[in-house]
Amino acid sequence: MLKAENLAVGYHKRIVVDDVNLEVKEGEILAIIGPNGVGKSTLLKCIATYLEPMKGVVYLDSNIIHKLKPSQLAKKMAVVLTERVNPGNLTGFDIIAIGRHPYTDLFGRLSEKDKEIIINSAKAVNALHLLEKNFLEMSDGERQKIMIARALAQEPKVLILDEPTSFLDARHKIELTLLLRKLATENNLAIVVTIHDIELALRIADKIALIKDGKIIAYGHPEDVMDKETVNNLYDIKNANFCKEIGYFELKNENTTNKKVFVVCGGGSGANVLRYLVKNGYKVYCGVLHENDIDYAIAKAMEVEIVEEKAYQPISEENYNKALKYLKMCDVVIDTNFPVGEMNRLNLKLIENAKKVIKFNGNIEDLKHQLSKLI
Numbered sequence: 560m561l562k563a564e565n566l567a568v569g570y571h572k573r574i575v576v577d578d579v580n581l582e583v584k585e586g587e588i589l590a591i592i593g594p595n596g597v598g599k600s601t602l603l604k605c606i607a608t609y610l611e612p613m614k615g616v617v618y619l620d621s622n623i624i625h626k627l628k629p630s631q632l633a634k635k636m637a638v639v640l641t642e643r644v645n646p647g648n649l650t651g652f653d654i655i656a657i658g659r660h661p662y663t664d665l666f667g668r669l670s671e672k673d674k675e676i677i678i679n680s681a682k683a684v685n686a687l688h689l690l691e692k693n694f695l696e697m698s699d700g701e702r703q704k705i706m707i708a709r710a711l712a713q714e715p716k717v718l719i720l721d722e723p724t725s726f727l728d729a730r731h732k733i734e735l736t737l738l739l740r741k742l743a744t745e746n747n748l749a750i751v752v753t754i755h756d757i758e759l760a761l762r763i764a765d766k767i768a769l770i771k772d773g774k775i776i777a778y779g780h781p782e783d784v785m786d787k788e789t790v791n792n793l794y795d796i797k798n799a800n801f802c803k804e805i806g807y808f809e810l811k812n813e814n815t816t817n818k819k820v821f822v823v824c825g826g827g828s829g830a831n832v833l834r835y836l837v838k839n840g841y842k843v844y845c846g847v848l849h850e851n852d853i854d855y856a857i858a859k860a861m862e863v864e865i866v867e868e869k870a871y872q873p874i875s876e877e878n879y880n881k882a883l884k885y886l887k888m889c890d891v892v893i894d895t896n897f898p899v900g901e902m903n904r905l906n907l908k909l910i911e912n913a914k915k916v917i918k919f920n921g922n923i924e925d926l927k928h929q930l931s932k933l934i
């Protein structure tokens with residue numbers, strides 16, 4: 560559907576991103592990710608024909624996109640940029656109606672069919688209530704919906720969006736994310752989107768292109784591409800690690816308080832405890848954890864000292880003793896109500912050896928209080 564081949568983009572003979580080879584098919588979302596100023600918008604603007612390529616070609620179906628007439632292109636591709644627009648005294652309906660321009664007569668008259676498409680576009684983004692509202696009096700989230708509805712009214716095959724979530728709160732971000740997914744899956748649109756929020760990108764994109772140092776450093780399914788090394792390297796992150804299993808970052812375990820805590824956890828029972836301790840500078844040890852456990856993945860991303868069990872049940876004598884050694888070094892042990900199966904019976908026994916135990920009841924305020932009493 561849309562394909563970039565050996566593309567170089569930039570300004571005034573300065574190449575910003577070189578050697579771009581990407582493809583997005585009908586029903587797919589391609590997310591372009593990278594640090595500030597790396598050239599995501601420049602690439603998008605070139606694909607959207609606002610900039611000529613410095614090298615290479617962009618194809619839309621089998622046509623060279625930069626050679627298509629604007630009137631031809633407008634029926635195939637719609638673009639939503641981040642820039643805040645000030646269209647004057649127009650309603651939501653008027654703005655969406657602009658999307659019908661490629662189809663209206665010389666005088667821009669709207670047919671009944673055009674009006675129906677405008678209403679349906681508003682409906683698709685859940686914005687029927689905004690049709691009569693003045694655009695200038697809308698919130699950022701409302702405006703974003705109207706701009707996307709305007710793009711949909713063009714009845715495009717390809718939708719290009721630059722940072723569509725940048726002014727949106729959590730709820731509207733999720734709504735927009737679901738909307739893009741729906742447009743790709745149900746309307747078979749090919750969508751190219753730049754996005755800062757890698758957590759969202761991971762969840763909506765079929766393909767992801769990571770840009771750094773003037774080139775695409777990784778391209779493919781987000782689940783394949785976004786591992787710890789790639790994401791840390793992309794953003795030059797030093798004090799956190801990308802955790803592939805949860806699709807987000809965890810802070811590193813740094814001992815700034817000189818207080819040592821051993822956490823017995825498993826199956827996610829330790830996630831919030833580990834985050835609280837690491838965030839507050841405790842030196843954290845944990846285990847015994849199986850390497851497929853979600854707490855293991857989180858602790859690993861935090862670079863917590865983990866006693867790790869590779870074989871399933873029961874915990875080996877060697878690992879039990881290693882955990883016991885760590886546990887005895889620690890000021891306190893936190894029992895997080897981990898699931899007790901065959902694998903964890905020795906973990907229960909382990910806790911009996913602790914000098915001081917906190918039984919975590921799910922409330923971090925209580926944990927904080929108990930920690931301050933004990934150490």
Ligand SMILES: Nc1ncnc2c1ncn2[C@@H]1O[C@H](COP(=O)(O)OP(=O)(O)OP(=O)(O)O)[C@@H](O)[C@H]1O
Pocket residue numbers: 570575593594595596597598599600601602
């Ligand atoms: N109109 C322009 N003329 C010249 N240089 C520009 C122009 N627009 C952007 N640039 C430069 O091109 C580079 C890439 O900018 P671009 O806006 O594409 O980055 P980005 O990855 O989208 O950044 P951000 O995440 O901050 O939005 C930057 O060095 C920027 O200064």
